Amino acid sequence: MIISRISVTALLAVIATPTMAQTIETSAGPLTATVIADGLDHPWALGFLPDGRMLVTERSGQLRIVADGVVGEAIAGTPEVYNQGQGGLLDLALAPDFAESWQIYLTFSEPAASAGLQRGQGTAVLSAKLVLEGDGGRLEDSEVIFRMNKFTTTNRHFGSRVVVGNDGNLFVTLGERGDQDRAQDVSDLAGAIVRIAPDGSVPEDNPKPHGWAPELWSKGHRNPQGATVRDDGVLFTVEHGARGGDEVNMPQPGANYGWPVITYGVDYSGIAIGEGTEKAGLEQPLHYWDPSISPSGLDFYDGELVPAWQGDLLSGGLSGQVLVRLDMEGDAVVGEERLFEGQLGRIRDVRVGPDGAIYLLTDADNGQLIRVAPAGS
Template sequence: MRISTPILTFAVALAAAAPAAAQQRFASSAGELSVETVASGLENPWGLAFLPDGRMLVTERPGRLRLVGADGRLSVPITGVPNVAGRGQGGLLDVVLDPGFAQNRTIYLSFSEPRAGGNGTSVARARLNERGTALEGTKVIFQQMPAINSSMHFGSRLVFDRTGALFVTVGDRYSQRDQAQNPGNHIGKLMRIRPEGGAPEDNPKVAGWQPEIWSIGHRNVQGAALHPETGQLWTAEHGARGGDEVNTPKAGRNYGWPVITYGIDYSGAKIGEGTTKAGMEQPLFYWDPSIAPSGAAFYTGAAWPAWKNSLFVGALAGQMLVRLSTEGETVTGQERLLEGLGLRIRDVRQGPDGFLYLLSDAADGKVLRVRPAR
């Protein structure tokens, strides 16, 4: 990947800005890792996206969007962000740049939208103004239907595929899990939409399915990333007690929730019919007990050549970073990293400098950089 001078300059500035006192060291299969605090003072940060100049857009769950500069300084909240239903797991969630951002400055936000009858996961697109202070022309392009009065299981990650269509992950809203098998609504589904809204022509054509739906039978997908070589979407999905899943969702397929699962209910009761059923897909990998996966990124940088094409997944309850080695559509191994960090990892991104960037989910949340120790 070609890296422009502004990004290199920003990366050098970030490295210089990280105070030594904020660095911690951890062992790994690729040598010692250094974890540095880039920015702090974020309230439950949720999603992170790098701008072409290397600055970061970061969402805060209560409903704020900020820029993070090279010195770690947070901007004042950017105006024009949609109102959010900021309770429980709801609020301002993911952020992603349009593939043509350098020309059109368009970004996309997912959020829990307050509506008549409750709330639901929605996606808005807007233009970030030249000064980075305001969103202009903010427009909602997708609404998960129906609205549910719940503060739980909104998803939500946004990932552009190589055709320019946008994958949108949502949740089953917790109280509506049986609806994940009903293709007539958006509960517990994976959506694929056009950047301006509506369904692409090459979405699956399955009788009774809403046109935006790509796959069904999902519980609460909070991690999603495209494989750097194949372009296939990989997802990380919350189970209940156990049964967190990694999947590669295919068009028109059923991923089983809540009919099949490798987890049990929080009460200890059995969920569904077991772990397999004809016509329902098996996960590529699952965790039992649960780690509560959130945020995922494939690694393609030069800092750790042995980790090329590994999928990194943040863990909330597990308070760690998990590296899954992959070969094709097979998970070949698992490495648990940063277990002593003691932080809920909400998002994972690869930076333009080839290092990993994490968001910690806390009232005083942080942007962290993971790099080889020097």
């Protein structure tokens, strides 16, 4: 969750008259998926504001308010983005004190010129104050507090999620930019999870394995597009494999998760990658998918509408066009349930709302914001 469970009445008040509803049977009983807004341009991330309105990023560079089923005007002051391939305006997170500070964090693919570089693009994090006016608004006091230390010209594998830890520090996921060897270069921030303070500085208690860049939390990741923090502060992520080998991980400080030395997938050509599925000193995933579902978006279910799923992980699937529930027992994934498979489109983000419903964003030219809940709730 981004903010505490407040303003439930306000959130319900901004839900539009359904434009589409589908009901399926699940392990928790029938659930209905209702489209509450559409017309979004490849939406990437969703956040809940204290007054019940919702904040959505569009990959092409816009940040918008959604209220009463209406998508608002683009908020002014968003950063220039590299909007090609998998790049653009990506994730968002609200500061823990958002209700007072209105501070938000955005991840985006930054073009070289904006970073004062000659060529390429890379993942960056912007900190800004959100000022709302009518159905739009603007960003003020914007500052790029982090950028990866090596920009390249590829248009894929930017990551990128940003989540706030229980201590207020930020976890940021970074893809290896399509150059798999970067994931094992400990001086390179690509193919990694980094941990930074809210001002972009390096926390004193970051792991410090020999030779590691100071921002690094974990290495050996391919393209992590989902991240969430459990109530106890433990980070969980999902990442894309190649052909097979999508992973769920619980990244530990100073640990190496193996890509591309070990993987449960193969190259798109069918050729083997690396040295197999395990090797001493490299971590195993908690769970993997083969064939791939291209997981994106991740959240723990902690609502009251679907009590049977308390503590379980929810992930979207892009190529799988599916919402996945992972049955959790402690740190272990003990089961999987696939929901709405092939029915809603490419699911980019998954967030549990203050009202206990599950909210999804679909990755499309006419992207949708969808609410999943028991019928009548």
